[in-house]
Amino acid sequence: MSTDPGKAVFERELAYHERLYAGFAQRHFARPAVRALRAHLVSRILRISGAGPESRVLSLGCGIGDTEILLAPRVGEVVGVDLSPAAIRQARADAQAAGLRNARFLEGGLGLEIGEFSLVIAIFFLHHLPDSVLASAPRYVRRLLQPGGLFYSLDPNRYRLSGAIGRLVVPGLMKKYQSPDERELIPRATADLFANAGFRCRIDYYDFLSSPLAGLFPGWRAGYLASRAADEVLRRTPLLRRFGSNFEIVAR
Helix, strand or coil: CCCCHHHHHHHHHHHHHHHHCCCHHHHHHCCHHHHHHHHHHHHHHHHHHCCCCCCEEEEECCCCCHHHHHHHHHCCEEEEEECCHHHHHHHHHHHHHCCCCCEEEEECCCCCCCCCEEEEEEECCHHHCCHHHHHHHHHHHHHHEEEEEEEEEEEEECCCHHHHHHHHHCHHHHHHCCCCCCCCECHHHHHHHHHHCCCCEEEEEEECCHHHHHHHCCCCHHHHHHHHHHHHHHCCCCCCHHHCCEEEEEEC
16 A cells, blocks of 8 residues: 555545446446536536637546547647546547547647647546645646646636535435545635636635536426526625635636
C-alpha cells in the first residue's frame, strides 16, 4: 500500500470509478433526466465560452464522455482525458457509434501539448483532486490553454442547501453517490487558486434542485425540466445564491 497520501487518493478514486464504470454509470447516464441535464450543461458551456467550429476543447475527468459526445458536433475538436481505463473504453466506443471523427479520449492525459486548447472544461472533477493536486491544477490548465483561452469548471458547493438536507434525511443515499475522497469545495477559495495563477475569474451558481433531482430520479425528465426552470429563478436571488448546489468557475 502506498504511503504517499496523494497517490493513495488516486488509487482509491481509480478503484471506485472502475466499479462505477462497470455498468452502473452507463445505465444511469443514459436515463432521460440525466441526458437533459447534460444537454443543458453543453448549451451553457457554449454560451459562456463562445466556443464554436474552430474551438479545440479539453475535458479533464471526462468519464464515459457523455457530455463530450454531445459537445463534439458543436466544436472543432474535443479531447477527453480520464484516469479510468473502463471509462475511456466506453467513451471511445460511444464516440465511434455516434460517428464522431473529432472526439478523442485518452487514458491519463499523456501527450497533451502546451497551448493546445482554446477551452478547458472540468465537469465535477476538481472536487475529486487531493488538496495538493488541486492547488497546482490552475497552473497546469494555464499551460494547456492558448492565449486568451478559457477554463470552465462545475463542482459541488460546500455551502449547498441540498447537501445539508441530503446528509440529514438520506445519509446512506448520499454516500452511495460519492467516492471515498471527494468533498464539496468552497467557491471563493477555489477561485482564488486560479486568480493566484494569473487568471481573471468569476464564480457563478449553476443550480439548486435540478442536478440533485436528476441524480435521484434519473428517469423523470419532466421533473428535471421543471426544477431547471425553478433554478433559473433561485440562482439569481441574491440572498440564496451562495447556497446553490453546484458552483461554476469561469477563468480566462
